[in-house]
Amino acid sequence: MARPAxxxxxxxxxxxxxxxxxxxxPAAGAAAPFFEALTTLSIGLLFFMHGAKLSREAILAGIGHWRLHLLVLASTFALFPVLGLVLKPVLAPLVTPALYTGVLYLCVLPSTVQSSIAFTSIARGxxxxxxxxxxxxxLLGVFITPVLANLLVVPQHGVAGPSALDAIGRILLQLMAPFVAGHxxxxxxxxxxxxxxSVLGKVDRSSILLVVYTAxxxxxxxxxWKQxxxxxxxxxxxxxxxxxxxxLLSSTWLARRLGFGKADEITIVFCGSKKSLASGVPMAKVLFAAPSVGAILxxxxxxxxxxxxVCAVLAQRYARRPEEEGGPPVKPRAAKA
Incomplete structure (x- = not known):
């Protein structure tokens, strides 16, 4: 029996x-350097595989829809940071300063790839x-996230980390170089x-688990946990x-306000409201000092x-829409993370 979405x-x-x-x-003592080195290697392997799996044709297929792409990027790299800063007086008292640092870091991360596409497919976008x-x-997150992190995260809570240029250089070396090599x-x-x-999918997720364990x-x-x-x-x-x-509400409203069709609205909603754990975990390791990474993640x-x-439920609701709104209704299926 399938797991409910x-x-x-x-x-x-x-x-x-x-x-x-x-x-x-926890990995301590002599084990800590070993896990740090293993984590660095696993991150390189992770991005090497992402580069090898990414089809150039797939990127070019939708590149002409510039209005949609700009709205998605604006939601990811502008709307989220603004929400994180504007809502700080209301939301910050609910958590510790270290956790709200993580919230601000969440706000500057890029969107997901796999689940955004999966939910768009389920919803017929x-x-x-x-x-x-x-x-x-x-790809743009490699450059934008370090800059936004240094502008928003470090000044807010004084989290130790490299400068924006240094952070971009380290990310280019540790993440983008393997990615480009794979591609x-x-x-x-x-x-x-x-x-x-199937085997590489396990390697992909194992890399994330290893980074999480080390952090x-x-x-x-x-x-x-005392803090x-x-x-x-x-x-x-x-x-x-x-x-x-x-x-979700903002991206839906903007898509409709700007006159996008239902299929484009679905893409905007699922790509513009998501944040990438796969990118966020290794980037945090590069951007922040080791003791602070756990709370930030x-x-x-x-x-x-x-x-x-939430998006699994929303995608299935979109999928049940009638034919005149964008294709024949299909039987909803569960999404893979």
């Missing part, structure tokens, strides 16, 4: 288990445009990647829910699961 998926449950493991058995927008968001080798390894997609190990050793009470975790649920609701981990559950 609103329940946590296996990866989310594994993510929670990893956090629990890091809390009980503009899939080529979704591929283009989500991919562009991820350049795509003509020779694409077939092998496709044949072993939370360092944070736990520095006393993370984050249960009341703050409950408040974080409210903060993430408010941000997601406002992003908590908001994006929670937001990640919340956006999957």
């Amino acid at each position: 609103y329940l946590p998926d296996n990866f989310t449950l594994t993510l929670a288990t990893t956090v629990a493991l890091a809390s009980l058995l 503009n899939i080529p445009a979704a591929v283009c927008s989500a991919s562009a968001s991820t 350049l080798l795509r003509p020779w390894i694409a077939g092998w990647i496709k044949r072993h997609s 939370f190990s360092a944070a736990v050793i520095e006393g993370l 984050v009470p249960l009341r703050a975790l409950a408040g974080l649920l409210v903060v993430c829910a408010v941000l997601l609701a406002l992003a 908590l908001p994006i981990m929670l937001f990640h699961q919340m956006q999957l559950m």
